Amino acid sequence: MWLVLVCAVVAVGAFFIWSNSSTPVNADSKPTAVSSSAVVASSFQNGKQFEALDRSATEEPQVLEFFSFFCPHCYDFENVxxxxxxxxxxxxxGGKLVKYHVDFLGGELGSQLTQAWAVAMTLGVQDKVAPLIFNGIQKTQTIRNLDGIRQAFIEAGVSGEEFDSAWNSFIVKSLTAQQRKLAEDVNLRSVPSVIVNGKYMVKNDGLDAKSVEGFIQEYSQVVKYLLGQK
Known part of the structure; x- marks a missing residue:
């Protein structure tokens, strides 16, 4: 329960402060243009917009996003x-975007979804599977067990045999363990969370939350700034 509340606090602090705006926000909303000059990279500070972790930076530029299919704010982060x-x-x-699933929401099913995400990464079907699983968990509640997860992969074009083979493979087990270990190493307690170059965690509650446009713009600019840091 505490972890669910943390996820909610992150979202309230970072996403929904503008909920009293006269303009409703929905999946079809298009952010209005905001001049890049409105965001001054030199104003980004460790402890405010981001936190420098006690870790070595990755050799190549990387944006790592932690999420959970159970987190409604992760759904908005991706789909809205x-x-x-x-x-x-x-x-x-040469840079890359990586997404890892976390275990600390959803109990046993949440743990299975972390392994399922490793299957998706192994088969290269993340973009096809993610919307189906998000929908099955949060909208239709049709994914309640491993069979439901397997069916989502089948709907994404993966055969049942392919899924079963990947599920029990060494590479999937390794990727599953890798997701869990990194979340533990950075003491992750809330999602969505973004780590840039393996060393800098964006502080959602330190960003402009007066408008959707401002939040998206500043988040993007902070990530751009951190990609240039080592």
């Missing part, structure tokens, strides 16, 4: 604010 698309725009040549 399209933050993954924003991050991709900021990646330099």
């Amino acid at each position: 604010y399209h933050m993954s698309d924003e991050f991709k725009k900021q990646l330099p040549e």
Whole structure:
């Protein structure tokens, strides 16, 4: 319960402060243009917009996003604010966007979803599977067990045999363990969370939350700034 509340606090602090705005926000909303000059990179500070972790930076530029299919704010992060698309725009040549699932929401099913996400990464079907699982968990509540997860993969074009084979493979078990270990190493307690270059965690509650446009713009600019840090 505490962890669920943390997820909610993150969202209230970072996403929904503008909920009293006269303009409703929905999946079809298009952010209005905001001049890049409105965001001054030199004003970004450790402890305010981001936190420097006691870790070595990755050799290549990287944006790592932690999420949970059980977290409604992760759903919005991906499907309403399209933050993954924003991050991709900021990646330099050779950079990559990585998404890891967390175990601390959803009990046993949450743990199975972390392994399922490892299957998706192994088969290269993340973009096809993610909307189906988000919908099955949060909208239709049709994914309640491993069979429901398997069916989502089948709907995404993966055969049942492919899923079963990948589920029990060494690479999937390794990727599952890797997701869990990194979340533990950075003492992750809330989602969505973004770590840039393996060393800098964006502080959602330190960003402009007066408007959807301002939040998206500043988040994107902070990530761009951190991609240039080592």
